[in-house]
Amino acid sequence: MIKNPAKSIACTIRINDESYSNQHKSIPLYFKEDGQRFLMQQTLKMLTSSPYNFEIHLERIHSQIQLVKVDLGIEPDVYSSTFVDFNLHRRGNHSRSITFIWDSSGKIRPENVRNKQRDFLTISIIFSDMSIIEIRLQIRFYIKPGKHYRWGEELDHCKGEIIYNIDNDRPCDMIIMPTLYAKPKYFHLLQQQQQQ
Secondary structure (H helix, E strand, C coil): CCCCCEEEEEEEEEEEECCCHHHCCCCCCEEEECCCCCCCCEEEEEECCCEEEEEEEEECCCCCCCEEEEEEEEECCCCCCECCCHHHEEECCCEEEEEEEEECCCCCCHHHCCCCCCEEEEEEEEECCCCEEEEEEEEEEECCCCHHHHCCEEEEEEEEEEEEECCCCCCCEEEECCEEEECCHHHHHHHHHHHC
């Protein structure tokens, strides 16, 4: 019996806080290294009342597979909806780029924002062959962008890859837990120079 070869899908995610986009300002996103204390080693920090712009780029997707919808949920409390504006869905030969806005307002109750609690943001991308890619991020929510929110590394992008075996008889569900990457140090120097 010949086994199907393993294949991989790579994804890159950029997230921006759109709260002050009309004023040409933005609140940076930060993340921290949590080590072994929680399920994932890195925690992204987000605010409980901000609109976030997600840009997701997937590579090595078969050219005939169509995007059906994108759902986004928060665990342990689940809030799910469809967010994709197909005008902002671009496809190449073996890639897909998806852009959508998700507003965190009203999704997390203030009493559920606790110091030692982590939530999980799951982005489910559903394709026409019924396969699903789930991108999971570990989140710590904050009510205000105070000192503790800003402690850590400033987020540049997230990157992940999933390796899977193709089974022609059934679609597969794939989970990506991306690594968070900080903005390079020279980025902050450039920002300081532009402000002077």
